[in-house]
Amino acid sequence: QKEVEQNSGPLSVPEGAIASLNCTYSDRGSQSFFWYRQYSGKSPELIMSIYSNGDKEDGRFTAQLNKASQYVSLLIRDSQPSDSATYLCAVAMNTGFQKLVFGTGTRLLVSP
Amino acid sequence: GAVVSQHPSRVICKSGTSVKIECRSLDFQATTMFWYRQFPKQSLMLMATSNEGSKATYEQGVEKDKFLINHASLTLSTLTVTSAHPEDSSFYICSAGGRQETQYFGPGTRLLVL
Numbered sequence: 001q002k003e004v005e006q007n008s009g010p011l012s013v014p015e016g017a018i019a020s021l022n023c024t025y026s027d028r029g030s031q032s033f034f035w036y037r038q039y040s041g042k043s044p045e046l047i048m049s050i051y052s053n054g055d056k057e058d059g060r061f062t063a064q065l066n067k068a069s070q071y072v073s074l075l076i077r078d079s080q081p082s083d084s085a086t087y088l089c090a091v092a093m094n095t096g097f098q099k100l101v102f103g104t105g106t107r108l109l110v111s112p
Numbered sequence: 113g114a115v116v117s118q119h120p121s122r123v124i125c126k127s128g129t130s131v132k133i134e135c136r137s138l139d140f141q142a143t144t145m146f147w148y149r150q151f152p153k154q155s156l157m158l159m160a161t162s163n164e165g166s167k168a169t170y171e172q173g174v175e176k177d178k179f180l181i182n183h184a185s186l187t188l189s190t191l192t193v194t195s196a197h198p199e200d201s202s203f204y205i206c207s208a209g210g211r212q213e214t215q216y217f218g219p220g221t222r223l224l225v226l
Contacts, residue, residue, distance in 0.1 A: 034214065042219070043220040044205075046216060088156070098144050100158075102156050103155070
């Protein structure tokens with residue numbers, strides 16, 4: 001079992017719709033979770049971090065965390081073509097060394 | 113805040129030469145920096161964790177004598193690819209560790225070895 005799992009996609013949504021990206025992780029002791037966006041040919045860019053169960057909202061983005069189910073998700077409201085990118089879920093493993101384990105990413109395509 | 117730079121952004125070199133890549137945290141001090149490699153259409157692969165003033169910790173399968181890492185200050189880490197070969201051609205990305213295990217990525221360095 002991979003430590004962090006994501007559906008590779010592509011996930012296709014029309015402009016204006018809600019895009020839902022999902023991620024599961026294996027280490028029950030993990031406390032810190034991150035979503036990064038990576039455009040083709042570019043490096044990852046931090047979108048959101050989440051540390052507690054529940055929802056965390058930032059503009060059009062909402063991160064959701066359920067530690068009991070070992071599940072973290074990212075919702076993008078009012079999706080725009082500029083949101084088309086690969087979204088990486090990252091989990092800080094309970095090693096004390098600040099190391100992140102990344103999923104393989106979900107490719108999102110937002111069509112005009 | 114949390115700006116990380118990398119230099120150079122792109123480098124082309126001949127097989128057998130060494131290439132040095134610099135990673136700087138511009139507006140914060142980073143005790144820990146990380147070096148990743150990403151091949152086309154693949155995920156990020158952590159190569160090593162660099163701690164200021166101490167030896168880097170390499171991931172399994174990464175040759176420490178080939179990928180030399182120096183973290184001489186709280187704002188600078190360097191990766192030197194020694195005796196580069198075409199199979200080392202890749203996108204090398206550094207990140208700097210911030211609060212609560214957040215990592216901020218540099219823009220990456222695209223290496224092409226001929």
